[in-house]
Amino acid sequence: MQMGKFAFHAAAAAFAVSTLVAGAAHAAPKAVNWDGVPVSETMLFYPGQTSMEWILTGADHGGVRAFKKGDRCFECHSQEATDMGAKLVSGAKAEKTPIAGKRPAFPLKVKAAYDAENLYLRFEFPAGPHADVPFAKGGKLDPDNEVKVAMMIDGGKVDMAARSGCWTSCHSDARDMPTAPAAAALGAVKGIDTKAGYVTKYVPESRTQFDTAKRDNWDKLKPQADLDALLKNGGFLELLRWKSSGAAEHGYVLAERVLKPGTDLTASGKKEGGNWVVTMTRKLKSAQPGTVALEAGKSYTVGFAVHDDFANGRFHHVSLDMKLGLDAEGEIKAMKLP
Template identity: 30%
Template sequence: MKVLKLMPASLGVAMILAGFAFAAEPTSIDWTKIPTATITLFYPGQTTYEWTRSKAHGGNVKATKGVACAYCHDESDAEQEFGAKLVKGGDLEPTPVIGKNGSVDLKAQAAFDDKNAYLRFQWKTKNPYPGTEHQYLRFDGKEWKVYGYPKLDKVVQDGLQPGIYEDRLAIMIDDGKVPDFAAQGCWLTCHDGQRDSRHPFTKDEVAANPLMAAIGKSDVRKYLPVSRTDPLDWKTGKTVEELVKLKAEQQFVDLIQWRAHRSNGVGMADDGYVLEWRLSDAGKDMFASNADPKTHTPRYMWDEKKVGYKSITADQLYKADHFLIREKNALPFDSNIKWKEGDMIPDYVLSREDAMGSAADNNAIANWKDGMWTVVIIRPLGLTNADDKTLKAGRIYSVGLAVHDDNITTRGHHVSFVKTLGFGVKADIEAVKLP
């Protein structure tokens, strides 16, 4: 049994890469003594930035003026009501997912010492197993093709592919430099034109867009209004020089994502930010595509001597962890093996050793037990990277929280209204200084 020790070593924790056993929580922290905030996250449907400023939204005038969402939606059960209504379908949900829950309660705790912030989250999953599976490459007898998609994708809705996607926890953080984020949070980043949104982009629109060409992107993802010359139109865009200036002024939101497959397998959470697109921090993430860009065959397969198999089949999904980790349990793919129809190898290969730079700042410890994820994100204080928000004692930050559950991504997640995170000061989530 292979054991992967997590950093910082002072925590004395480890992750066992077998079965559904994940790392224990930091033994140096007694979480029973740390305040717990229970935050209700709700299903948002297609309530984009543009929608909040349209006549379809009763609070559009206030939203346009930068009034906080909570100013109008301060009822204790507002989130549950929104989620229950939106998840059923209608103008703001054209493709409802059968059985999707409208809301989820997220328990949040925080602590810090002289070096790190420790952000602890717990939530119940819809499924009776942890969502650690992600997309695969499946051999159909002739070729290796992607197998499994998020539940909102048409191929899943039409029954042509199974819904397979990892669970995920996301945190957006701002220190007051992004206009209106403290009032409207995540809704500044979700726009018409994005994947699964209202009026999604077309390939021709992206190809004709100077900004998309300049930043080398082929689709539309999260962005901030400040990055566009017309905040209500993704097809406009500021120059690269203007974007560089905005980034230097810290007019971006930090985005930390714990992924149950692509980062959890190596005890990390990825680090990115949102400005003109949803971008990764400088350096290298802990996950990469396992598909050869030319042949689409896998680059790596499992080391049978270490895990007992070279590939799996669909009937083995959710019965164990299936992380493919380059330095732990992987070998270069052997095309000479007589692969059988139905053989599957992960579409992503993980590596803690390859992760580097600002993109590799965050460690994470996760445990799924009795239907509940417990995730502790460990982030260094005082980061000075150009693509990070610096966390410091005595400061308050605006945060947006999201959980992706039940094989879903994009707008199919559950989100919070903006909350505050304070380090040693009063806030919605109060981080306690450790002795």
């Protein structure tokens, strides 16, 4: 199977940074001259109600054999993202509640750099028109946040993540998905918080079963001791998120999604002309639970999601699985700073 082409553009300007010193022990994050950092571009698309179970079912997804043999979603579909988004957002496939006027896809530009202590990220994407959501009050699912930008990182311990990216955390029984349990049926389940009335993202390793036919795995949790061991040994997906209301959140997905104010993450964003520009700074190594230790010379599977136009839940745009390389191979190559 042929690898889809991926756009890389090296900027011609010279690279310059300024360093601010904070205390005697550690240098503060550098002020990066982003003009000198190469840019990678991918297409984010609307995923509808496609889940990991959907991907693994031949009647839903014709590429299941290739996936099970080891092919990445990116290898098969990187040139089809716009077409897939158009089919899904229209309701023609895997979408029971289409939103009229919602855009099917849009480009995301990613720049990455790193030094001895931090990973620096810059995201840029076009702002889009507003489309009223008929089933949301005021036509907006999240009126407090016009935009949310998220990134997941796999440390290599979640089985299907290297091939599917964040899809391995997206399931048919999660909120607003086809087999989501009714709020009244949730009850109290050890290991996850169901007070919000829905099931969040999780990785299959956290369950005692992963049934792709019944698609009712949400409450089949492993014992807490097993979940603790997974967290300790890297069996999770790290999650970084910035919200346009100003919050920077840092957490992980294991038995459920866990997000808290970032202690080793700073992020900011704003509109510049017709584009949103968001930057993040994340420590390479962190003592915070649920973080992947990033090292030069290694590549990591990552996935991106943007909730634009006051979207929430599954009504976002996402990337396929991608590789972020720190002095290593990847669709996104992080530039080493002096």
